[in-house]
Amino acid sequence: MIGKLKGIIDEIGDDHCVIDVGGVGYVAHCSARTLSALEGQGVAITLYIETYVREDMIRLYGFQSVLEREWFRLLQNNVQGVGAKVALAVLSTLSPSELANAIALKDAAMVARAPGVGKKVAERIVTELKSKAPAYAGGAESIGLKEELGEGAAPAPISDAVSALANLGYSRDMASNAVAAALKTAGENADAGTLIRLGLKELAR
Structure with a gap:
C-alpha cells in the first residue's frame, strides 16, 4: 500500500494531480483545498496517500497533511x-x-x-x-472544544456569540475558538453578551 508520495508535480487537474516519482507518474485525487496549496508544475511536493484497491481499479487519494x-x-x-x-x-x-x-x-x-x-x-x-x-x-486552540461546550447541542448563547463574531468579519473557525476560550472564563451559563465581549478580548490578543 502506498502511504506517501514524494516527488515533482507533473500536472494539476480539477480534482487530481500527477506526481512524478522517479519517472513514474502517480495520479492522486485530492480535495480542492490540497490542490489550491500546490505551487505548480515542476515543484517538489510530498503528499500523504490513502490507497483504495478494488477488483476493477486502484485509486490514490492525496492530502497535504x-x-x-x-x-x-x-x-x-x-x-x-x-x-x-x-x-x-x-x-x-x-x-x-x-x-x-x-x-x-x-x-x-x-x-x-x-x-x-x-x-x-x-x-x-x-x-x-x-x-x-x-x-x-x-x-491546541481547538483540542478539547467539544468537552468545553458539553455533550449536547450548543446552547443559544454560544451559537449566538459565534454568529455575532462571525458577522463582525472573523472566520467561523476563529469565532468558535474565541467563544470556547471565553467559556473557560465565563462558564457555560454565561449569556451571549458576555461571551461576545470575552471573545473579542481573545481575538484582540
Whole structure:
C-alpha cells in the first residue's frame, strides 16, 4: 500500500494531480483545498496517500497533511452514507480545525456548505463524530472544544456569540475558538453578551 508520495508535480487537474516519482507518474485525487496549496508544475511536493484497491481499479487519494488524511478516513469509517466523494467535498470546504469546531458546536449548517452534502448527511456527521472531534481538531486552540461546550447541542448563547463574531468579519473557525476560550472564563451559563465581549478580548490578543 502506498502511504506517501514524494516527488515533482507533473500536472494539476480539477480534482487530481500527477506526481512524478522517479519517472513514474502517480495520479492522486485530492480535495480542492490540497490542490489550491500546490505551487505548480515542476515543484517538489510530498503528499500523504490513502490507497483504495478494488477488483476493477486502484485509486490514490492525496492530502497535504496527515491530519487531513485522518479526517478523510474518519468521515468514511464512522458516518453512514459518507464515501470518498463526500469526504473530499467536506475537506474541500472546511479545514480540519473548522470541521472539528463545526462538530463540536453541532453546526450542521456549516458542514452542509460542502457541495453534495445535504442536511441529513451533515447532521449525521456532527452527531456521529461528536466524541472524536477533540482528538482530530488539529490545533491546541481547538483540542478539547467539544468537552468545553458539553455533550449536547450548543446552547443559544454560544451559537449566538459565534454568529455575532462571525458577522463582525472573523472566520467561523476563529469565532468558535474565541467563544470556547471565553467559556473557560465565563462558564457555560454565561449569556451571549458576555461571551461576545470575552471573545473579542481573545481575538484582540
